[in-house]
Amino acid sequence: MRHSAKWIVIDSETILENGYITVEKGIITDFGSVSTLNTKNIVDHGDGVIIPTLVNTHTHLELSSLKNKISFKSGFQHWVKELISEREKLTNECIDVGIQNAIDELLQSGTSTIGEISSLYRSNKYMNERLISGVFFKEYLGNDLNVDCKLISSQIFNSYAGHAPHTTSPELLKKLKFETTRNNKPYSIHLSESYDETEFIKHGKGKWADFLIERGIDFSSWPVPSRSPVEYLSKLDILDTKTMVVHLINADLKDFKILKDNECKICLCPRSNHNLHRKLPEFELIYNLDLEFCLGTDSLASCETLSIFDEMKYLGEVTNIFSPKTIFKSATINGAKALGLEEQYGDLKPKSVGSFIYLDLEAENVNAVFDKIVNCDFSKSFKVLSPDTTL
Ligand SMILES: [Zn+2]
Structure with missing residues (x-):
């Protein structure tokens, strides 16, 4: 035809x-x-x-039923607390209905391909059923190395994500990275997003350090203090062309240079960043270093819609540094490349x-x-x- x-x-x-x-x-x-x-x-x-069709490289479909249930007006720490308590109240049925509605919303707004971060391992079933393509990143956090770390090579869209540098032990981050590298798959991690993360990585103390100590987690072997979360991951050998780093609100020039030298994939979620942190990444640094980036929405618990059209429009509204063509690329081929799907999509x-x-x-x-x-x-x-x- x-x-x-x-x-x-x-x-x-x-x-x-x-x-x-x-x-x-x-x-x-x-x-x-x-x-x-x-x-x-x-x-x-x-x-x-x-x-x-468009590519949304960062979703959490399993949080979709929390849409409009958590206020993101009171700051990130408050949001995380509410998220944890509201999530505990959800039934599996409710979570599954949210996932299905969210996939419909994605397809109807022109997105064919997603990078889905899953901690409950429920969304892959519906991705398959509803024929939305992409990578299903099984996400881990904590310090338990006894995880199911065997990628099934026939299921080409499966991969792993570490949650964030301060929530996941270096050993576990490295183990997950080792598995994805061995299978030539992308790896995803939230990076340089929160104040707690930066404070802990920079100083090895503060609120987050106290929280880890309270929970009996020994971080004496972790490479903290480090200059920044980006440098911390660099020390762990996590950063390479198959690693997609998400957010980067607190990344500085040195950080972006490290990401460029390592050819990392950069995913920006500007609407979610604004809602949760009232802060956006330093677009000028990204522009000046000529870094390619892709776009994600994050979940419906922190973003109004999953539409990449809406994300493109917002980015064009908050900065005029990127040309419309650059923004279009971030919503299509750059996202497909970040997911390793550029032969089929983008x-x-x-x-x-x-x-x-x-x-x-x-x-x-x-x-x-x-x-x-x-x-x-x-x-x-x-x-x-x-x-x-x-x-
Ligand atoms: Zn996220």
Whole structure:
């Protein structure tokens, strides 16, 4: 089946005017200009733009049923306390309904691919059932090394995440990293997010240190104090091109240089950062170092929606340092690369999966295409076509 539109964004550098893509058996096989075709066997979607489906590299679907139940107006520490107490009240049924509704929301807002962080191990079942693609990161925290650390290689989307530098022992972080490296899978970790994290890593004391001592956790062998959480992970050999670091609100120039030298994948969740911390990463440093980044929403317990359209729009509103094209890349191919899925998702090149979005917008030139993708409200004016509907 061939699909055409006024504009087709194959990737950020390849934009067709009056173009088409061909989808066969759910895979893109060809693209080109409509004028070169001598067949009329084509679905013309209209004067808008066709783009790849979006990638949300950081979700916690298992927290979805906590939407609107936790206030994020009273700061991060209060939010964590409320999260723990509210989560204990949830039944499995309630959690599962939340997961399913959240996946529907993702698909309906044009996201085909996610990096799902799971601590309850319930969301993978529904990811499979509802045909949302991505990586299922089984997340660990604490210091118990007796964990199920065997990746099943046939389940190509399974991987591991460490929770954060201050909540997970170095031995466990390294063990999880060792397993993902051995299986050539991505690894995810929250990094440079909270005040407690930075204080503990920098000084080896403070509120978090007291908390660990209270719980009988001996951190005398942990490499604290370290200059920063980023440097701490660097000392542990956790940082490399397969490691996706999430948040980076408190990262400084030295930190971003370390991440660049190690070719880490950087995931930003600006709406969640604003809601929980009233603080955003230093975008200027990211821009000046020419670092690529991808976008995540975090969970519905800290973010209003799981839509990457909303995340792109917010990023464009809070900083004008990134071009609309850069923001578009962060929502598509950069996310696919961070998850190791760039062969299948993130662009509309031949061999990619034939799912795409048609946006009903009018653009007079290529620059306007990206500007409108990032800044417009598409809640009512787009359709998502998956391989099933395009066959
Ligand atoms: Zn998170």
